[in-house]
Amino acid sequence: MNLQNLMVDSIRQSATNVFSTMLGVELSASEAVVESGTPDSNDGVVSFIGLAGAWVGTGSVSCSPALACRVCSLMLMTDSIAMDEDVLDAVAELTNMIIGNVKNDLEVQLGTLGLSLPTVVFGRNFKTKSAGTTEWTVVRFPWEGETLVVKLCLSPSDKSHSNCHMMGQTCAIDL
């Protein structure tokens, strides 16, 4: 199986499992696409978690504030209606679990990968850009009339290293 298909399958399986076991939610069929790595305009909640090893990359989960509150309500069995710290933590936890499982799947093919901790961003009309990203593998899950998006970009360390030469100078660090 090529890496692209492996990523899509793994994201689908991981998100479906995490939603089922952690939130008691059965996600329905998802749509998968490949998108370019130009700056994204965002509205709502977006998380990022880093992958590092022979391959490096970024995993991301994004949704509306309403869906983020719903995730938190189901996870903590409370009634979250405002974007407070608990909601940001719940989205971080969801990201950790979904991308963590994908990492485990990918390691079979790509070798050991380290997983960093997620950062969650919440706001209106903000831009995000992940370095070294030529394309994202994007899977969209319809849920409660909205969409939850799980994305992953991954490239060999060497390739990302070439980004260090954007100024025609050699980069002082090793990636």
Next chain:
Amino acid sequence: MNLQNLMVDSIRQSATNVFSTMLGVELSASEAVVESGTPDSNDGVVSFIGLAGAWVGTGSVSCSPALACRVCSLMLMTDSIAMDEDVLDAVAELTNMIIGNVKNDLEVQLGTLGLSLPTVVFGRNFKTKSAGTTEWTVVRFPWEGETLVVKLCLSPSDKSHSNCHMMGQTCAIDL
């Protein structure tokens, strides 16, 4: 030297070196503090890069859009005045270099650490929260009448793993 002091010294040295060699700028004396990991309110440009190994964490660089454009102008020897893709890439590159050097310093004490790729966020009035962060080591560099902030949080993998139990359930992934 304790880890806290090592992080502060390394951030100072790394940022000073990167600014000097890459941008031709001599940074003046900086102020270092420890801040709690509650959600941060942000305005402007913030980058995040993940560290993963026996210790996991997040490095971050933040500044105003004006300073981000200044970094880009010096790096690419152009005149950047708007927050375009080049400016986001320049901040990503700056983050990569500063935190990459810090990573190299910390590895002497903490063992091998993987470095992911940076994600840069730009907007007005957005919140960010990094999971597993009880405290940030924060170094503020005055530059051109403004402040450029470099932050780092780091904790043993085991500790971050305990965050996976926020719902009293065992986490399916290994960190």
